[in-house]
Each structure stands twice: as C-alpha cells, then as structure tokens.
Amino acid sequence: MSQTPPVPSTVPTPTTRTPAGVPGPPPASSHPDPAAAAAVRGVGLRKTYGRGDAQVHALDGVDVAFGRGQFTAIMGASGSGKSTLLHLLAGLDSATAGQVHLGDTELTSLDDNALTELRRKRVGFVFQSFNLLPMFTAEQNILLPLELAGSKVTPDVRAWFDRLVTTLGLRDRLTHRPSELSGGQQQRVAIARALLTRPDVVFADEPTGNLDSRSGAEVLEFLRTSVRELGQTVVMVTHDAQAAAYADRAVLVADGRIAGDVADPTPEVVQAELDRLRTASLASPASTPARGVAAGSTPAVEAR
C-alpha cells in the first residue's frame, strides 16, 4: 500500500466527529500507536459457535486493520469466515474474544443503544439484496438515517446529499420507488444512503451478488469513486476476484484466519492467491473450515 488517501478539504476528519457519550479509547490504543490511524481495527478476534465436539471456530484469532480513506476487499471461499469478520467489525455481532476499534471507540464494550447510535452516525451498510424500503421513494430511502435520528436536513447535509446524488447519477430517479428502479440503480440508492452520514467506514456485503456484470461494474466503480473522490472508507466482502480488483487492497480469509494480503490487487493475482489457498486447504484435511486450528500457512498480517 503506497497510496496516501486523498482527503478532500470539504470532508471533515472522521475522528473529530466522535459522538458524545461514546466511551473514549482505551489507553493501549492511543497515539502514537500507528494502528490508531486505521478506520477500523480488529484485535485477536475469535468467534465460536456451539460447544464441545460441535464447536465451530468461525474466526480463530484475527488481527486486522483497515486504513482510513481506503477501499479494501475481504475475500475468501464460502465458510471461510469473511462474512463473520465483517459482522464483527460492523458491530452487528458480538465476538467470543477480542476487540473491535472503530476509530477511537472500542465496540465490544458498547451496549445495544450505543451500538445503534454508532451504526446510525459512524457506519454505513450496503447489502447484497439492496434492502430498500419498498414504500419509500429513492430520496426518502437515502434520507432514512436522518429520519431515524430525527434530525433536520441542514444546508450542509443538503449539499452533501446533492453531491452524492450527482456522483451516483440518481438525480432523475429521486422520486421513484424501489420497484421502479433497476437493480444497479437500487444499489446506488443504497450506497447513497450508506454515505449520507459521512460514516467512518462503509461495510458492503457482496454488493454485486444480485447484479449482472455491467451493473456490478458500475456499482464497484461508484464505491471506488466514493473512496477516491469523496474520501470515504469502504470495506467490502466478496468472493469475486473481478470485484476485488476494484479495491486498493485485498485481505484473504481462510479457515477463520487471515491468509493473505494483496496491495493493489488485479484479478489474476487475487485468483492465484485464492487457488493457492484452496489447494492448501485440500492438502491439509485437519484445516477444513469447520475445525481449522493449526492451518494458516500464511502468517496473519497486521495492516501497514
């Protein structure tokens, strides 16, 4: 990773917008720890389902960090734990062990209300199945986070909204309902909604999974645009090497561990890494996704 994220002067630095009431960072993660520059960071993350013989380690001690103003893809086969990692990082699910830091905020200690407020203000989501409210227009869907927060559309927000709508090419579609939009348009509305609050990080879960390749490419292009031009941070889960190539960095997950880290990925490199992981997994039966303990041929990588 050589590129310094371009932070436009119009975009405030995310850390300055830490909401009141959110506990401060633990002393261990304060400056000058270089990891604090990360938008979101997982430390020693474990997620275990079941107990005894039926125990499944979905995540088995993951340390990972994602840089601010970066577009990162999390890659892996089905059952590798990539989705679980995303859920933990986004505060949607609780870890069995380990910590998640969003900027200066440690998530695992937050209660439901604090997590909800954090999701409302500091995290954005883009889903595989779009998840728009069918009874709302595109504009109402985009403004939904404000509606939930009960806050007014200030001139500042309106300007940002206009910029998002223009960037995502939704100007003519604002009064349409989701059923009147194509899949790609719906996903663009979802991206606009995710970016409306200028979150610390946007999590995208297979955002192109339900789209044809052209719409998919369009959506990925917009995600990259939102990072490059709007200064946002995006973490995207995908199993598609083509999609991963839009990212600045690809983190590979296998058997509940970080299994590789590729900067400026191309489809070919990513595909080669995925093939290598698959072969390693097949060669070592003990490391099947369900029970993986000692696998991890590649050391876990601390970003930057």
Place this chain on the structure above:
Amino acid sequence: MWRLTWAQMRRNVGKLIAVGIAIALGTGFITATFVTTNAVEDTALAAARSSVGDPDLVVSSSAYALEDSDRDALAAIDGVAAVQVAANVFREIATPQGQEVLVLNAPATDPRLGTTTLLEGREPEAAGEIALPTSTADRLGVALGDSVDLVSTVYSDDASAEPTRTVEQVTLVGLLSDGTGFGFGLPSALAAPADLEGWRADDGNSTYSLLTLTTDDGADVAAVGDAVTAAVASTDSTTVITGEQYARDVAASFTDGIQIFRALILAFAAVAMAVAGIVIANTFTVLVAQRTRTLALLRCVGATKTQIRRSVRLEALVLGVVASVAGILIGLGLGQLALSIIHARVEGVPAPTTVPVDLATILVPLLSGVVVTVVAAGGAARLATSVAPLAAMRPVDAVVSERSRRLRPILGWILTGGGLALMVGALVMSRVEGTFEVALAVGVLGGLISIVGVVMAAITIVPALAGLLGRGVARLGGAPLTLAATNSVRNPRRTTSTATALIVGVALVTMMSTGAAMAREQLESELDAQFAIDVAVGGENLSPATIDAITAVDGVQDTVLLRTAQIDVETASFATTATVYVADPATIGSVLATAPADWDPSTVLADGYLISQDGPVTLGTVGEGEEFDGVLVEGLPDYSIMVTEQVADELELVGSQESLWIALADDADPVDAADAIRDAVSDTTAGTDAAAPQVGGGAIEKAGFTQVLDTLLAVVVGLLGVAVVIALIGVANTLSLSVVERRRENALLRALGLTRRQLRATLAVEGVLLAAVGAIVGLVLGLVYGWIGGLLLLGPTTGMTVGSLSVPWNAVLAVLAVAVAAGVLASVLPARGAVRVPPVAALAAE
C-alpha cells in the same frame, strides 16, 4: 418515525382493516350497550317527570300521612303559588266494547302540576264528568259527549264478605294525551274534584302520599322548601324535595335493574374485546414476522429498539383509535336506528328521539378499544425489538424466533387442572347447607382460572387436534384436502392463536346453551307440578254462551266447570280463609294434572300453602267447623281446598262463583289458546252487568317462564355471538396471511397443474379445519362449564345429579354447522387473491 409507521400501515392496510373490524365490533357493542341503557334511563326519567308534571317542590310521604289540612297549610305559605294532591283513585270504566281500569285525578290548579295534556274538549268541572286518554276512548269506542259506566268495587273490612259493586254514569267531556301512569302501569284520567272526594270516602281513604306545588315567580325555592318542610314535618316518612330530584329518585328506583343489566352486558362485551385482543395479538405478530427484513434494515441503519417498539405501538394506537371511533359510530348508528324504529312503530313513546350521548358512552368504548389494541400488540412490539440487525445481512428471509415458551403450556395445564378441581370442589361444597354463595364464588373463580389455563395450554392441544382432523380429511383423498391438512399445521403457533379466539367464543355460547337447556328441563318438570291447571276462567255465573265459546276454542281439549266459594279453614298450625272448589273425582283428572287417581270422596284436597303434609283439616266457621282428612295436592291454586259434592252438601256451601278449568291439547300453543279463550270470554261477556271473568292458569305462566328463559338465552347467545364473529374474522385474517406468504408456493402448485377451483378448495378446507378445531375444543369446554354451572346453580334446590346431564345436541350441531360454514366463508376473500396469482409468479424473483 411517524412517516415510516404510516408507510408500513399503508402497506398492510388490508390486514389492519380486518383487525379493525374486530375492534370496531367490540367497541360498537359497548357503545350500543351504553346508548340503550341511557335511553332506558332517559325514558324512565321523562316518564317520572311527566308523572308529577313540572313542580318546584314535591312533598311525599311513604306512610300516606299527608292530609287535606296539610294541603291548605302549604297553600297558605308565602311564595307557594299552587298545590296539587295526588288523589289516585282507581276505577273501572266500562262500555259495551270492553272495560279498563284507570287512575283518576283532579284537573291541575296550575298547568305545571298537570300530568296529562288536554287534546280535545275540556277538563271535567262538575260531578259526573270525566276526561279519558285518547287511546282508552278509542279502545272503548266512545266519543266526546258519550256516557260511560264507571264501576266502583268497594271491599269492606270483613274479608269474607263479597265486595260491593256500584255502577254510575259519567259523561266524557275531554280527551287527554296518553299519560304514562308511571308506577301504576295504568292509564291516567281526570275527574271532577267533587266526584273524587266521594270516591275516596267510599274507598275509606282520607290521606295522601304525594303533594306537588309550584312557587311564585321569583320566589326563593329553597326558602319556600324550608317553610314547607317546617309545615309538614309531622312524621319521619315525610320528605320535601325539588321536582327534578323527585323525578330522578323515582326514575332511579325503576332503573336500578338497568345498572345490573348494563354490567351484565358489559361483561359479555369484555369477552368480545378479549377475543378481539387475541385476534389483534395474532395479526400483529404475523405483521412483525413479515417485516423482519425491514426491521433488521432499520436496526442496521440506526433505529434503536425503543424506536422500533414505539413504531409498532404507534401503529396499534392509530389502529385502536380509528377502529374504536368507527365502532362508536356504528354503535350510535344502531342505537339511533332502534330508536327510530321504536318511534315509528309505537306512538307517543316517551323515549328520546336522538341517542342520548354522555361522556361514558364515548370514553369507555374508546379507551377500552385503544387499550386492548395497544396491550394486545405489546407482545408483537417486544418481538419486533428482538429482530437482530444482522438479519438484514442474510440473503434469505429470516424468521423471527419467538422466545421459547415451554413453561407456558405447563403452567396452562396446571391452571386448567387447578381450575377444574376448584369447580368440582365448589360442586361438593354446594351440597352443604348454607355455603351456596361461597361455592358459587369458588366455582366462578375455578372457571376463570381454567379458561386462562386452557388458553395458555392451547398450543399443546390445537395443533395436535388439527393434525388429527387433517389426517382424517386427507384420507378422503384429493390434492386440495391433503394440501389443506398439511398447511393447517405448518404454523402451530398461528393456528393455535387463531383457534383460541374461537375457543373462547364458542365455549361461552355452548356454556350458556347447556346451562339454559338444563334450567329449562328442570323448570318444565317443576312447572308441570306447579301449574297443574292449564287455563282457568273464574267469575260469577259463567253463562252457557261463554262456556260454549271457550269449548269451541282451538286447542281446548277438556273443560270442567267447578262451583267455588270462600270458606274458613283451620289446619294443624293456623286458620285462614280459602277458596273451596267442588269437583267430581271422575272428571277432575282431565283438567288437573296432579289430581289423585284414587280420591276417597270423604276426604278433601288441600294445596301446599294450607298443609305441608296429609293431615286433618277443619272446614267451616271457626269453632263450629267439621274435621276432614286433608290430602296434600301440589298444583292446586294457592290457598284452596277441593271437595266432592258429597262434602259440599255436608258443608252446605253457597256461592254463585264458578270456575271453568280447561286442559289444552299437548300440541296447542298455550299463548295463542289463552288469547283465544280471553277473546271468547270478553266477546261473550261485554255489555253484561257481570264483572269481567278472570282468565288465568298455568299454561300462560308456564309458557311465560319458558319464553322468558328462551328470550334471555337468545339475547345472551346473540351477544356472545359477536365474540364468535370477531374470532371468525381472525380465521379469515390468518388465511389471507397464509395466502400472502405462500404466494410463490401457490403459484408453483398452479404451474404444476393445480386448478383454480382446487386452490380455492384447499383454502376452504383449511378454513374449515381451523374453525372446526376451535369449535370442537370450545364445545367440549362449554359443555363441561355448562354442566358444572348448571349443577352448581340448580343442584342444591332441585337435587339434580350428574346422572341427569345431557348434551344439547341442537346447539352443538348448530355451532359445528356455523363453524364449518364460517370456515368456508372466511376463505372466500383470501382465495380470490390466491387464484389471481399467475402460475408464472413461481419463477419470478421477489
């Protein structure tokens, strides 16, 4: 959030309307109850007011301690404008067309003290003049200027002496509006003061119970009241109150019953609301389950649990308010309709012309409707908050997992068992002397506990029963039956709560029917003994024409003419005067059901009021009487003796009174026959000098009793029927939700070759299964409750035992038929939506 809630409501408007109807029915029910009872109270108040005119003050004495001197004293008080006494003389007015008893009073000295309004002619002034209500004049066929007979029947102090009847001619000089004759149930007429004085003297009355007075304009009514009180406070029984207060007191004394009636109906309304609550809870749970994805998304983008909960509650609140208001309007409309019909049918009813609305009429249904809705939706609101934000990430529709409630059915069974034990305990207790009230309370408590238990345990009964029925139905073959059978148990929780609403309604209807059937059976066997004589016509020298006319009446089977007289009777314990009937042992059995088959002509028969067991009876003047062996016979008229001609000769009985006892054919309608007999009597006696013969007897009373019971039952079943209707709305609701959920599945079935007719049939059978399960469980419960309730209420007094229990098959079959029909009916609308989905929808993505 308001906009979001509103948008979600608009999306589910169909379902919400269905639940809204359930709420509206319940609140409409409550409103109609209030409107009706208010109308009755207003009517009573209006009648009470018109019974005294519009006085400023009313002086009343329950001991009839007011005298003419009091009237004069009051009239002399400063500030008193006019005083009116309530003479209240009862006299019979007779014409060739008939006769009628009226209450006579003097014309008011002050129009505000009058209780009737003059419509035509003038008020009576001189002796021999009278003014009658228009309806009475019409009935008796007299016009202004005609003369009518005024009959005085004066009883002397000597009880054994015959009353003296005198007839005088009076002239009709005025026609009055129909007064209410409140409190006497008789029409009000006016007569000249001089005549009234004379009649009161004849009757031996010199005092009054009521004086009304008006005050001078501008006088201080309170001050005058004090002066009046001082003037008349001769006894404790005398009170002085304002006219308005008097009217309210009188009305209240007549409407005490209406409060109990209102409480009773509101109890039924509560049942209807409870059933509506179950339907609401069910529907909202399903709504929340369907919105899982949306709720998860909202949680993801920052909606707090509180916001989600508030949104569901707000939805329930809006629904509750809208539906309750609709229900209130329906209730008011029905009340207005009823009033309009009453006014159109009956002229001059003092009932209000528009529905009387007070605060309670609006607030009680509104609050209960809103509270029930919001509370019932509370579970769904909690459920909605349990949706994890993570659910938005899952590609397939996540199902809301309700908290496992394994404890609930166990607790339910414990409560059911405990409640039943309490009821059985109450039954045992009721056999112990003097504990009836306690036993009743324990029994009711047991019933309430067990019904709560059954509702909680329903999840373990209903799906099992539905499965059993379904398997039976599926065996009949055919895709629709098999599909319906499996569909009906796919969502056990929903099936259960749908059926639960029906269980409660059906159980209550069945309970009332069973209890009433038992009461009726018991009553009939008792009535047979008590009213052993079907019809009796008693009077002086019944003419052969009258007897022939009666014998010719349709439904009259046998008649026996008995001579009657008054006689002094002395039994082992007391002495009194009784009516003695002279009968022939050979024929009396044909008209007296309880007549002994082997009547020894030397003995006399006596009724239960005279002797409590067979024993000696002395007949004739006290001290000189002759002793006979008395035989106790139930069913004889009260205080009566029956003797043979042989004994009558010994006693030298004299008397011109006769009684014709009539036995009706078994298949005759007692009311019609009695009416025909009454007509025959009045047709053949009108215009004669003789007093009108009295028509009485057990057949009418017997029919009256059973009719009252049947009417009450019909009303109660009708009221509880509202709960059943609400429950059936729940069935339709559940079916339509199933249709929505199985849109693609149904389309797939259609694509695979299921015809529209078969799809409709599938839903109809599913509806029938749902309704039948609810009806069957409800029937069983209702039978048990009805039996226990019947034994508890009737057992101690009648000795009814478990062996005498029976199943009211008519009611049971009717309930089952209604359930099946309703199940089919409930499937009609959902089926219309289902068959409209094209088979190709199975292939389309969501």
